[in-house]
Each structure stands twice: as structure tokens, then as C-alpha cells.
Amino acid sequence: MIDPLRRARTAALYLPALAVLAAVAIPLAFVILRAADADPADARAWLWRPRTAELLLNTLALGLTVVAASIAIAFPLAWLVTRSDLRWPRAVTLCAILPLAIPGYVMAYALRSLGGPLGAGQALLGVTLPRIDGFIGAALALTLYNFPYFFLTFRAAFDRLDPAQAEAARALGAGPGRILLAVHLPRFVPAALAGALVVGLYVLGDFGVVSLMRFDTLSLALYTSWSRMEQGALLALILIGLTLLLLAAEALVALRRGPVAAAGLGEARRPRPIPLGRLEAPVWLALAALISLCVVVPVGTTLHWMLAGAAHFDLGDLTAAAADSLSAALPATALTVALAVPVAWLARRRTWPARIVERAAQLGYAIPSLALALGFVVFALRTVPSIRDTLALLWIAYAAHFMMLAMGPLRGTLPLLSTRHEEAARSLGCGPLGVLRRVTLPALRGAIVAGAALTLLAILKELPLAKLLAPLGSRSLAVSAWAFADEALFADAAPYALTLLAISSCSAALVLRAGREAA
Amino acid sequence: MQRALFLGCALALVFGCSRDETPAPTAEKTNPQATEEKPAGPGSLVVYVGRNLSLVKPLLEKFEAETGIEVKTRDGKSAELAALLVEEGDKTTADVFWAQDVDSLALVASKGLFAEVPASVKVETTKLFTGRSPHWIPLSGRARVLAYSPKQITAEDLPKSILDLTDPKYAGKVGWAPSNASFQTFVTALRAAKGEEAAEAWLRGVKANGAKTYAKNTPIIKALGAEEIALGLPNHYYLLREKAANADYPVEQAFFADGDIGNLINVSGAGITKGAANRKNAEALLTWLGGEAAQQYFADETYEYPVRADVKGNPRLVPLADLPRIAPALDLDQLGDREGTLALLQKVGLL
Numbered sequence: 001m002i003d004p005l006r007r008a009r010t011a012a013l014y015l016p017a018l019a020v021l022a023a024v025a026i027p028l029a030f031v032i033l034r035a036a037d038a039d040p041a042d043a044r045a046w047l048w049r050p051r052t053a054e055l056l057l058n059t060l061a062l063g064l065t066v067v068a069a070s071i072a073i074a075f076p077l078a079w080l081v082t083r084s085d086l087r088w089p090r091a092v093t094l095c096a097i098l099p100l101a102i103p104g105y106v107m108a109y110a111l112r113s114l115g116g117p118l119g120a121g122q123a124l125l126g127v128t129l130p131r132i133d134g135f136i137g138a139a140l141a142l143t144l145y146n147f148p149y150f151f152l153t154f155r156a157a158f159d160r161l162d163p164a165q166a167e168a169a170r171a172l173g174a175g176p177g178r179i180l181l182a183v184h185l186p187r188f189v190p191a192a193l194a195g196a197l198v199v200g201l202y203v204l205g206d207f208g209v210v211s212l213m214r215f216d217t218l219s220l221a222l223y224t225s226w227s228r229m230e231q232g233a234l235l236a237l238i239l240i241g242l243t244l245l246l247l248a249a250e251a252l253v254a255l256r257r258g259p260v261a262a263a264g265l266g267e268a269r270r271p272r273p274i275p276l277g278r279l280e281a282p283v284w285l286a287l288a289a290l291i292s293l294c295v296v297v298p299v300g301t302t303l304h305w306m307l308a309g310a311a312h313f314d315l316g317d318l319t320a321a322a323a324d325s326l327s328a329a330l331p332a333t334a335l336t337v338a339l340a341v342p343v344a345w346l347a348r349r350r351t352w353p354a355r356i357v358e359r360a361a362q363l364g365y366a367i368p369s370l371a372l373a374l375g376f377v378v379f380a381l382r383t384v385p386s387i388r389d390t391l392a393l394l395w396i397a398y399a400a401h402f403m404m405l406a407m408g409p410l411r412g413t414l415p416l417l418s419t420r421h422e423e424a425a426r427s428l429g430c431g432p433l434g435v436l437r438r439v440t441l442p443a444l445r446g447a448i449v450a451g452a453a454l455t456l457l458a459i460l461k462e463l464p465l466a467k468l469l470a471p472l473g474s475r476s477l478a479v480s481a482w483a484f485a486d487e488a489l490f491a492d493a494a495p496y497a498l499t500l501l502a503i504s505s506c507s508a509a510l511v512l513r514a515g516r517e518a519a
Numbered sequence: 520m521q522r523a524l525f526l527g528c529a530l531a532l533v534f535g536c537s538r539d540e541t542p543a544p545t546a547e548k549t550n551p552q553a554t555e556e557k558p559a560g561p562g563s564l565v566v567y568v569g570r571n572l573s574l575v576k577p578l579l580e581k582f583e584a585e586t587g588i589e590v591k592t593r594d595g596k597s598a599e600l601a602a603l604l605v606e607e608g609d610k611t612t613a614d615v616f617w618a619q620d621v622d623s624l625a626l627v628a629s630k631g632l633f634a635e636v637p638a639s640v641k642v643e644t645t646k647l648f649t650g651r652s653p654h655w656i657p658l659s660g661r662a663r664v665l666a667y668s669p670k671q672i673t674a675e676d677l678p679k680s681i682l683d684l685t686d687p688k689y690a691g692k693v694g695w696a697p698s699n700a701s702f703q704t705f706v707t708a709l710r711a712a713k714g715e716e717a718a719e720a721w722l723r724g725v726k727a728n729g730a731k732t733y734a735k736n737t738p739i740i741k742a743l744g745a746e747e748i749a750l751g752l753p754n755h756y757y758l759l760r761e762k763a764a765n766a767d768y769p770v771e772q773a774f775f776a777d778g779d780i781g782n783l784i785n786v787s788g789a790g791i792t793k794g795a796a797n798r799k800n801a802e803a804l805l806t807w808l809g810g811e812a813a814q815q816y817f818a819d820e821t822y823e824y825p826v827r828a829d830v831k832g833n834p835r836l837v838p839l840a841d842l843p844r845i846a847p848a849l850d851l852d853q854l855g856d857r858e859g860t861l862a863l864l865q866k867v868g869l870l
Binding site for chain 1 (some may be wrong): 571574592595598602605623624698732733734758761763765769786857865870
């Protein structure tokens with residue numbers, strides 16, 4: 001006998017999945033329909049030229065470099081704050097997340113303004129540093145504010161690591177290095193893949209940084225193709241196809257590896273911190289260098305903008321912008337996380353509908369945001385016009401776009417959890433919702449918090465959706481700062497950028513604290 | 520059952536995202552809200568602002584204060600908002616589109632989304648800014664100039680024509696911004712004035728001469744200050760803003776020889792959408808923006824050229840009266856073909 005109430009509850013878990021499917025299908029349908037308008041001969045001539053190959057190669061090289069460099073920074077950093085006896089791990093963690101809040105163009109302007117005869121190097125040190133640009137400049141700037149994606153997912157995965165394994169390895173005579181390589185490293189593959197997808201797709205779509213660094217990638221073609229909507233849609237479709245390939249490859253890797261959970265849930269015991277010993281001084285030196293580059297330089301540059309120029313500063317506008325930012329970002333983050341958790345959880349069942357929904361949820365991130373925004377506008381106007389100028393449409397669009405960010409840490413952590421405890425709970429008479437609430441969610445709290453932080457910070461600095469979908473008259477901090485900076489009014493941009501940074505760091509700190517208290 | 524559900528969803532999506540295929544009505548749609556004389560106050564107005572909103576917000580606030588009309592805005596890049604308007608079609612809530620460049624206005628006009636500007640709104644523009652387009656009016660002028668770093672090149676050595684930038688003398692010294700809308704408008708002008716082949720040859724020539732590509736105007740001004748390049752091709756007001764913050768900024772700018780195509784004057788302008796619910800208010804705004812007070816604001820605060828002659832010019836600018844001599848002889852209506860320009864820039868491998 002199956003309890004009908006229980007069946008209804010199980011079905012309820014599929015509702016968020018359906019919502020996610022619909023939210024991604026809308027902009028996807030828009031892109032496909034617009035791309036279908038393209039003249040095939042015209043499209044071939046435009047796409048099939050040496051320049052496309054050049055742009056594609058540039059994009060791939062940049063993407064791979066940024067991913068590799070980000071992992072190289074994030075992995076040791078996550079290890080330091082979770083496993084070593086490093087002092088002030090919380091402050092270091094916060095500093096390592098903060099770069100996420102920095103808009104790409106601010107990072108690029110800041111790094112560019114270090115060198116040259118008028119640069120910060122000349123003004124502060126009396127040394128004319130070279131002006132960074134090109135491939136190196138673009139890779140550096142993108143790495144410096146994207147590595148926290150990996151850091152957060154790695155940190156969540158470290159938190160869920162089973163200390164018993166490391167202790168067993170140590171008992172068998174393995175040193176910390178060996179434990180890191182043989183015991184810990186293989187368990188980070190899911191997290192690394194999830195991060196690589198997020199950062200890779202970001203690099204693919206970024207125009208702000210690469211254009212300021214004078215390095216041409218595919219995003220140049222994307223950026224200039226929107227006045228011919230069918231061209232832009234065609235390119236978007238190609239990007240989506242590439243993403244599908246990546247997702248399929250990722251699924252293959254995951255299948256081959258099989259489940260990695262060992263002891264699984266219930267290992268709440270913290271392992272004993274590994275002493276840094278003589279390494280402490282060099283570690284702090286490296287941390288100081290990293291934090292100066294990714295936090296001090298951009299924040300310092302913004303402060304310099306504010307102090308050097310005369311801004312017409314309007315406190316009323318600033319408060320209104322902050323309110324607009326928060327009223328868009330907070331509910332959108334809650335919605336995104338609320339949808340991401342059941343989708344990621346369902347995907348563990350390895351049934352094909354669950355997997356399709358999981359992939360679809362990630363696809364939203366691959367749809368260029370301008371296409372995504374226009375898709376939602378068109379759909380709303382043709383179905384429920386009254387929603388066009390409401391925050392609700394913006395929240396839905398954000399959820400569709402940033403689902404991947406909220407899911408990343410979850411997908412990095414879920415494979416590490418054994419299903420045995422859930423099965424035990426089921427056999428003891430706990431319903432599926434009860435299992436989710438009492439067994440799975442507590443074990444996932446770290447990952448949920450990380451996903452929420454990533455989503456929130458990304459939404460706070462997001463531009464195209466905020467510009468096209470926000471209700472009339474509403475104008476977020478990010479949009480205001482960008483609009484000033486775009487017109488070279490850096491002094492006017494600075495207060496907005498600094499408030500954005502302040503709000504982002506406060507919310508990051510709050511989220512981190514919530515995660516710690518819950519753990 | 521499942522199949523039917525799936526099919527239904529697919530149909531809903533196709534319907535929801537498809538273009539409105541009903542041909543645009545030739546007669547202007549009379550919106551019930553517009554015809555109904557509402558006795559309850561002057562009402563409101565929705566403006567899509569493709570310019571920097573912060574720069575023009577004081578103007579809109581003044582308009583609100585004088586007329587009592589509430590102005591609601593959405594701001595973004597002109598090209599983005601034009602794409603948005605095209606997708607929204609006649610369902611848009613926008614009454615006015617105020618764009619930074621002719622290309623975006625021309626795109627919206629070409630899709631039949633602008634109503635004709637009534638004769639009552641026509642602004643007293645100087646001859647320089649008079650276009651034939653019945654769908655939008657010019658509101659301010661922006662000149663393309665040659666910016667240079669005096670430490671690296673003297674005023675005497677500056678090229679007399681923008682066409683000279685292919686000269687080996689300037690190899691590796693020039694900075695430009697092919698992805699920037701103002702530069703693209705210049706390329707459209709070049710194509711119109713000298714023909715496709717000459718435009719293509721010039722683009723290829725300057726590229727082969729080692730021109731450095733920048734994202735937009737501001738980075739060009741910064742690169743000149745940093746002595747990364749000696750010559751740059753921006754709009755005229757970016758350097759003036761930089762100098763307002765730092766009077767000693769080591770960059771200067773000049774026009775090419777009189778009548779050179781490199782001295783193109785681009786305009787910002789505005790039109791009224793076809794389905795505008797607040798048509799009367801939209802007309803009032805356009806008239807007001809073309810009026811003396813608003814035009815004086817452009818001259819004083821945004822370092823732009825007013826479109827009417829009876830406004831006191833900004834002393835930092837070359838006087839408006841000299842522009843007809845300096846600017847190339849070109850009709851504003853020739854500047855609308857962005858598609859052709861993008862295709863050319865793609866062809867020569869700059870995009």
C-alpha cells in the first residue's frame with residue numbers, strides 16, 4: 001500500500017524541477033527561434049572565416065589558463081583555511097571571497113592603472129611599471145576575481161572530507177603531501193569540474209575585461225552581433241552547443257569514476273589541524289601578495305577615483321540604488337537556492353528525467369544574458385504583460401541564469417555523501433521530504449551556503465539583466481557604477497562601486513557566519 | 520497524455536517567443552489611454568535612455584518640476600535598448616527612445632517602431648544638424664576628433680586627414696576602438712563619403728600599420744596619458760572630462776583639416792514610439808529638450824554641442840559656428856547603416 005499523501009509529497013519535489021525546466025526553456029526557445037531567422041549562406045560567410053578560428057583559439061587558451069591558474073590558487077588556499085593551523089582562517093576566507101564582488105571592469109582598470117608614467121607604481125613607488133595587457137593581462141584579471149568560485153567549492157568539499165581516511169593514511173606512514181595527493185585530491189574532481197564549467201563559461205561570455213585588456217575573444221563577436229539579432233542568436237546557440245558537449249563530457253567523467261563516498265554522512269568530527277611550522281612565514285607572504293593583488297589594488301583604485309576627482313555625490317540616489325540592488329538580489333538568491341537544492345538532490349537518483357533537469361538547470365548559465373533578458377521580455381509581453389515591469393520577472397530570470405552557481409558546490413559535495421544514511425532513514429519510516437529535511441539538508445548546509453554566497457555576489461554585480469528587466473526607474477548599484485565608469489566619470493562611479501563592495505562583503509560575511517553556526 | 524502535455528508546452532513556448540507577425544498598422548494606433556483626456560493631473564511618461572542617465576537626470580528632473588509630468592526611465596547602452604525595443608515591438612511601454620547615436624535610432628525607425636515627429640515639435644536646429652528623418656530629432660552634437668600625446672608628437676606632425684593614418688610614419692602609434700558605436704558610426708560615414716572599397720582599404724591599411732585596438736573612448740584617453748600610443752580617435756568630450764578632474768592631464772586634441780571625414784559630427788537624438796500611451800507628454804519632452812534651457816545644459820554640463828545656434832557655447836569647445844567649416848559635408852540620414860559597417864568590420868577581421 002502506498003500512502004497517497006506520501007506520493008503527493010514526492011511529486012511535490014518534482015515541481016521545482018518543472019519550474020526550472022520552464023525557466024530555461026523560455027530563453028532557449030527565444031534563441032532557437034531567432035537563430036532560425038538567419039540566412040544560411042550569410043551565416044556561413046560570417047562564421048566560416050579565419051578570424052572565427054583565431055577568436056575561438058584565443059577563447060580556449062584564455063579559458064584553460066584562467067581555470068588552471070584559479071585552481072592553483074584556490075586549492076592550497078582552501079586547504080590552508082580548513083586543514084592547517086593558519087591563524088585567522090575566517091578573515092582569510094572572507095578576503096578570498098571578496099574578489100567575487102569586484103566588477104570585472106574595475107579589476108581591469110585597476111591593473112592597467114598600476115603601470116605607465118601616470119600609474120600607481122610611479123606615484124607610490126617612483127617606479128614606472130609596465131602596463132599589463134593582452135593575454136597575460138586578461139588571464140591575470142579574470143583569475144584574480146574568479147578563483148573564489150573554486151575556493152568556495154573546494155572549501156565546502158574539504159569540510160565534508162572524511163578525516164578518518166587521512167588519519168588512516170597517516171597511520172600508515174604517509175606525510176601531509178602524500179595525503180593531499182592520494183587521499184584528498186581525487187575527491188575534488190567533482191568540485192573542480194563544477195568550478196571549471198562556471199569559470200569557463202564566464203570567460204567565454206566576458207567582454208568587459210578582455211576588451212579593456214585589448215585581447216579579442218569570441219565575446220567580441222557576440223557583443224557586436226546583437227543589432228542583428230539572428231547573428232547573436234546563432235552565436236548563442238553555438239555556445240549552448242559547446243556547453244552541452246562540456247556537460248556531457250563531465251557526466252562521462254563522473255560515470256567512469258563511480259560513487260566516491262566512503263563513510264559518508266555523519267562524520268562531523270573536525271580533523272586535527274596540520275601545523276604549518278616553518279612554512280608559516282612564506283605562507284603569509286604569499287597570502288599578502290595575493291590579497292593585495294585581488295582586493296587591495298581594485299579597492300585602492302576605486303578609493304583613488306573617489307578622492308582624486310570631484311564627485312557630485314547624492315546620498316539619496318546612493319541609498320535608492322542600494323535598496324534596488326538588495327530588493328533584486330536577496331529574493332532572487334533565495335529563489336535560486338530553493339530551486340537548486342531539490343534539482344541537485346533529485347539528480348542523485350540517476351534517473352534520466354532528473355538528469356535532464358540537472359543539465360537544463362546548468363544550461364541557463366550558458367545562454368548569453370542579453371538573449372536571456374530579451375527572451376523573458378518577449379515571453380512576458382506575449383503571455384502575462386503585467387509581469388513585464390515587476391521585480392518577479394527579474395527574480396525568475398536571475399534564477400534561470402545563476403542556477404549553475406548555486407548548484408556548483410552542491411554537485412561537488414553530493415557525490416561525496418553516501419546514500420546509506422538516507423536509506424536507513426527511509427527504512428525507519430521517514431518520508432522523502434523528512435529525509436531531505438532531517439538527513440540530507442544538514443549534511444549539505446556548507447554547500448548550500450557556498451552556493452547562496454556565489455549566487456548573491458554574482459547577482460549584486462550583474463549588469464545586462466538588471467538593465468533590461470528591472471522595473472522602470474529601478475537602478476542597481478552595479479548599473480549606476482558601470483554607467484558612470486563607462487562615461488569616464490570615475491569619481492562619480494566610485495561611491496556606488498564602494499557601496500557595492502561593502503554590501504557584498506557584509507552579505508558574504510553574514511552568509512559565512514550562518515554556515516558556521518549551522519555546521 | 521505525457522506526449523500531449525509536452526506538445527502543448529512546446530507550442531506555448533514557440534508562441535510566447537515568436538515575433539509578432541501581424542504587419543504593423545499603417546495608421547498610428549490610437550491608444551485608449553492617449554485619447555482619453557484624463558483630468559487627473561499631467562500624468563506620466565516612460566523614457567528609454569540610451570545615454571548616461573546620470574548626466575541627463577538633472578534635465579529630466581527639471582522637466583518634471585516645470586510640467587508636473589512624472590518621468591520613468593530605463594537606461595542602458597543605446598544598442599541594447601534598441602534591441603529591446605525591436606523585441607518589445609508595439610507592446611513596449613516606452614513612449615520616448617533617447618539614443619546616443621544615429622545608428623540605434625535608425626534601427627528602431629527601420630522596424631517601423633517610431634511615430635513621425637509632429638511639426639509642432641520640430642526644433643530650431645542649425646543647418647549642420649538637420650536630417651531628413653521624420654522619425655526622430657537631433658538633441659546634441661558630438662564630434663570625432665584626433666587626440667594626441669604632445670610628449671610624443673608635436674602639433675605640426677599631426678596628420679591632416681584621417682586617411683593619412685595608413686602612412687608608415689604613424690606605424691604602431693594609433694589607437695582606435697572598432698567595437699565602439701561612435702567609431703562604427705564614423706566607419707558608416709566613411710563608407711558613405713568615399714565608397715565601400717576605399718573604406719575597406721583604409722581599415723585594412725590602418726590595421727596593417729599596427730593600430731592598437733581599445734575597448735572604447737575612455738581607455739584610448741588613458742592609453743594616450745600613459746604614452747602607450749601617440750594618436751587616438753575618440754569623441755571630443757572624454758578628454759574634456761578628464762581635464763576637468765586633472766587640468767594638467769598630458770593629452771591634447773585637434774580636428775583634422777577642414778571638411779575631413781575624420782571630423783564627423785555625430786548626434787544624440789530622440790523619437791516617439793508608435794504605440795506611445797503618453798503621446799502628448801512625449802511631444803512635450805522632445806520640445807522641451809530642444810528648447811534653450813536644455814540645450815544650454817548640454818553645452819555647459821556634458822561638453823556637447825547644442826543643436827541650436829542661440830545657445831552660449833562652452834568656452835572649452837571649438838565654437839559651434841566653426842563646425843560647418845570643420846565638419847565633412849554629410850547628411851545625418853546617411854549614418855544609419857550599421858549592418859553594412861559591422862559586416863565590413865567583420866570582413867577585415869576587426870570584429
